[in-house]
Structure formats: structure tokens, C-alpha cells
Amino acid sequence: MKIKYDRSACQGHNRCYMLAPELFDTDDEGYAILLVDGDIPSELEEKARLAADNCPEFAIEIEE
Amino acid sequence: MTDVRPPVADWATDFDHQHPDYAANAPEIWDELRDGCPIAHTDRYGGAWFPTRHEDIATISKDVVHFSSQGVVVTEERPDIPAPMGYAPPITSDPPFHSIARGIMLKFFSPKAIDAWEPTVRETCRRLIADIKAKIDAGETTIDIASNYSQHIPVSVMADMLGLPRQDGDVFRGFIHNIMEQTGEEPPYEESMDFYLDTHVAKRRNNLGDDLISYLCQADIEGMPLLDEHVRGTIGLLIIAGIDTTWSAIGAGLWHMAQSPKDRDRWTNDPSVQPFALEEILRFYAPVTMARLIAEDIELGGCPMKAGDWALLPFPAANRDPEAFERADEFVIDRARNRHSAFGLGIHRCVGSNLARLEVRIAMEEWMDAFPNFELADPDAVTWSTGQVRGPRQLPVLFPG
Numbered sequence: 001m002k003i004k005y006d007r008s009a010c011q012g013h014n015r016c017y018m019l020a021p022e023l024f025d026t027d028d029e030g031y032a033i034l035l036v037d038g039d040i041p042s043e044l045e046e047k048a049r050l051a052a053d054n055c056p057e058f059a060i061e062i063e064e
Numbered sequence: 065m066t067d068v069r070p071p072v073a074d075w076a077t078d079f080d081h082q083h084p085d086y087a088a089n090a091p092e093i094w095d096e097l098r099d100g101c102p103i104a105h106t107d108r109y110g111g112a113w114f115p116t117r118h119e120d121i122a123t124i125s126k127d128v129v130h131f132s133s134q135g136v137v138v139t140e141e142r143p144d145i146p147a148p149m150g151y152a153p154p155i156t157s158d159p160p161f162h163s164i165a166r167g168i169m170l171k172f173f174s175p176k177a178i179d180a181w182e183p184t185v186r187e188t189c190r191r192l193i194a195d196i197k198a199k200i201d202a203g204e205t206t207i208d209i210a211s212n213y214s215q216h217i218p219v220s221v222m223a224d225m226l227g228l229p230r231q232d233g234d235v236f237r238g239f240i241h242n243i244m245e246q247t248g249e250e251p252p253y254e255e256s257m258d259f260y261l262d263t264h265v266a267k268r269r270n271n272l273g274d275d276l277i278s279y280l281c282q283a284d285i286e287g288m289p290l291l292d293e294h295v296r297g298t299i300g301l302l303i304i305a306g307i308d309t310t311w312s313a314i315g316a317g318l319w320h321m322a323q324s325p326k327d328r329d330r331w332t333n334d335p336s337v338q339p340f341a342l343e344e345i346l347r348f349y350a351p352v353t354m355a356r357l358i359a360e361d362i363e364l365g366g367c368p369m370k371a372g373d374w375a376l377l378p379f380p381a382a383n384r385d386p387e388a389f390e391r392a393d394e395f396v397i398d399r400a401r402n403r404h405s406a407f408g409l410g411i412h413r414c415v416g417s418n419l420a421r422l423e424v425r426i427a428m429e430e431w432m433d434a435f436p437n438f439e440l441a442d443p444d445a446v447t448w449s450t451g452q453v454r455g456p457r458q459l460p461v462l463f464p465g
Binding site: 012014017018019028029030050053056057058 | 401402
């Protein structure tokens with residue numbers, strides 16, 4: 001599983017950072033930073049799905 | 065509203081979000097419109113549109129060319145706009161100035177910066193709960209927790225954040241009432257929010273601290289300090305947008321819990337559900353309906369929108385659209401997929417959303433810890449506000465002795 005994050009769609013809602021801090025950090029203005037490059041460790045797949053499913057701007061996609 | 069508004073003949077062609085019938089029945093009105101006339105219209109307010117589908121609300125929110133933010137509160141008159149920032153940057157600013165004004169605020173309101181305010185918020189909630197317990201001990205059996213709890217939390221936190229006296233809460237609420245509820249009378253300058261803020265900002269410039277007013281006094285745009293009107297407008301925005309809104313969300317969360325023993329038990333006995341419950345409160349009881357002024361003619365969903373018309377953005381209606389949410393009309397305490405738009409969509413996403421979330425979370429945590437079981441004294445005595453911020457304004461709760 002991989003995460004595709006579209007920084008241009010992100011508006012800093014911070015839902016991903018709240019739900020999956022292992023996968024997302026935020027910059028000093030509150031926009032998301034994707035922490036993982038490449039495959040998501042299997043134990044974090046559920047959190048990756050939660051981050052994607054709760055983004056109001058559809059800025060996160062999961063590629064299985 | 066102090067005046068009596070004419071009855072609404074038909075919500076699809078004559079809607080009025082400031083009518084008392086709207087306050088009492090908004091969710092039913094949204095559902096009815098979404099099924100029958102997904103973009104309603106009214107000739108009131110000089111012409112306004114009212115979409116109820118998530119898709120249309122998202123489209124308007126993200127189209128900053130046709131839909132200007134220079135008017136965000138629907139009025140009979142069109143605002144006299146000081147370009148480029150509007151009255152209250154960044155909410156009333158359009159691109160390109162918007163992102164400059166917003167960038168200044170985002171640093172102060174980022175999630176990590178806001179985390180530092182948790183002890184202040186918790187202390188505020190505990191102080192208010194202690195006051196309520198003292199009233200119970202003194203024999204009071206019915207207490208309005210809107211006026212004794214939910215209302216005070218954002219007022220007190222905002223006063224602390226701005227470095228203004230907490231006891232000015234009533235003054236803030238007077239300003240909010242004048243601006244949000246359209247009393248129609250412009251107060252003289254000496255009684256206006258502008259005068260209040262000008263006075264405090266002038267004093268603060270000579271005595272800077274680590275509060276938000278001092279931060280704005282020291283902020284710059286390409287080396288130039290912010291204009292006085294910019295500083296004043298932004299502080300005014302925080303008072304207007306940061307208080308009623310959060311008060312409403314906390315009140316609605318408590319209103320829900322007071323009526324749902326099942327959800328109260330789940331909250332208390334399964335703390336892992338709490339983050340989802342808080343987002344569901346924000347979805348199901350989203351307080352804020354924004355507005356835009358149409359800048360250029362555009363057709364949307366077959367509706368001919370004309371420059372100068374208003375477009376309302378009822379995010380709470382978007383949050384209950386069955387096209388966007390499963391079981392949209394049910395409060396699902398453990399809803400795991402929840403792309404709600406309580407804080408708006410697009411570039412104007414609520415700049416204070418991290419603070420609002422912190423306040424709602426701590427307010428619910430502290431209340432549910434103190435009163436894991438509580439019930440409304442009289443459900444019919446609960447009143448909801450009219451207009452663009454929706455929440456319970458009276459919430460009498462029973463404390464049997």
C-alpha cells in the first residue's frame with residue numbers, strides 16, 4: 001500500500017495528522033507533510049485508510 | 065432578531081435563514097430542499113441562493129473567481145468594501161491578498177502552536193464546572209448550561225489569547241449580536257467594536273507581550289507592518305468568528321449527550337471512541353453557514369446567479385447529504401469515515417479550527433468527567449439561534465438534588 005498526497009489540495013484541516021501522526025506531520029502553517037516514502041508498513045495500513053477517508057479536501061489517496 | 069420577519073411562503077423560493085421557523089427546523093428544511101430544489105432562492109436580502117448538496121457547496125467554496133469573500137454575512141445592503149483585505153482579513157479577503165493575510169494567522173493557529181493552549185482551556189472548563197457544582201450544592205436543580213458553561217469557554221479563551229480582560233466577555237457578546245444578528249443599527253463609533261479594538265491596540269503597541277494582539281502588531285508584509293485596519297479587522301474576526309461558533313458546537317454536543325444515554329455510556333466506557341465522537345458532533349451539528357458575494361454572473365445547477373447576489377454555504381446541510389455520507393441523517397458516534405466540512409472547504413478553511421477542536425474536546429471531556437449522566441430539564445425549553453451560526457442558546461439541565 002502507498003499513499004498519494006496532493007499538497008495543492010491540502011487546506012490544513014489536520015485530520016490526517018490527528019488520526020495518523022506516524023504517517024503525517026504538519027508544517028509551521030499546519031499543512032500536512034507525508035512522512036513515509038514508498039510502501040506503508042502493514043501495521044499502519046488501517047491508519048493510512050483513516051487519514052484518506054477523513055480528508056475533507058480529498059487530498060489523500062491510497063494505492064493498493 | 066428584534067423585528068418580526070414575514071412568514072416564509074415556500075422554502076425553495078422564499079427561504080429566510082434568519083426566520084425563527086428556520087432556527088426551529090433547519091435540518092428538516094435542508095433535507096426537503098435537497099430532495100426537491102437543491103439550490104433554493106430568495107428575493108430577500110436583495111437576492112440570495114441557498115444550495116444544500118455537498119457537491120454544490122464544495123463547488124462554490126472552491127470557486128473564488130465567481131464567488132467573492134468580501135461579503136460573508138448576508139445583509140440587506142451590500143457591504144461597502146475596503147479592498148483588498150475587506151473588513152476582517154483573511155476571511156473577507158480574496159486572492160492574492162488572502163494568502164498573505166492568512167499566512168500570518170496560520171502560524172499562530174497551527175496544531176502545534178495551539179496544543180500549548182490546552183492547560184488554559186482545561187483550567188477554564190474546570191473553573192466553570194466548579195461554579196456550577198457550587199450552584200448545585202446551594203440547592204439549584206435546573207441550570208442553563210449554555211449561559212453557564214458552553215458560552216463562557218470560547219469567550220474566556222479568546223480573551224486570554226488576545227490579552228484582553230476576561231470580564232469583557234459581555235462586551236464581546238454585544239459586538240457579536242450587533243454584527244451577526246443584523247440589528248440594523250450602526251452604533252456610534254465610541255460604542256463600536258472598532259473603537260474598543262482601536263483603543264486596546266493603541267495601548268498594546270506601547271506594551272507588547274506574547275499575546276495575539278502583540279503578535280499582529282509585530283507582524284509584517286514584505287517588511288511593512290500591518291495597517292491598523294488590518295490588525296483591527298483580524299482581531300474583530302477572531303471575536304466574531306471564534307466565539308459564537310465554538311459556543312454552538314459545545315452546546316450542541318452537550319445537547320446531544322443529554323438526550324442519548326447510549327452515547328454517554330459509550331463515551332465514558334470506551335474512550336477510544338472519543339476522537340470519532342467529537343468529529344461526529346462537528347459533522348452533525350456543524351454551526352457555521354458561510355456566505356459569498358457573487359462577483360461575476362455564473363450558472364450553477366441550472367440557476368442563473370447574478371453578480372451582486374448572495375450565495376450561502378450551509379456546511380451543516382452539506383454534512384447531512386446522503387450522497388456524501390452513509391446514514392447521513394443519523395448521529396453515528398464511532399463514524400470512521402467522516403469528511404465533514406464543519407470548518408469549510410477550500411482556501412478559507414476556518415483558520416481557528418485547531419483551537420475550536422481543542423475547546424470542544426476539552427469542554428466535552430471535562431463535562432462528561434464531572435457529569436457522566438445528565439438530562440435536559442425540559443427539551444421544549446431549548447432554543448436554537450437563527451442566522452448563520454446555529455447552536456443552542458438555552459440549554460436547561462436538570463440536577464436532581
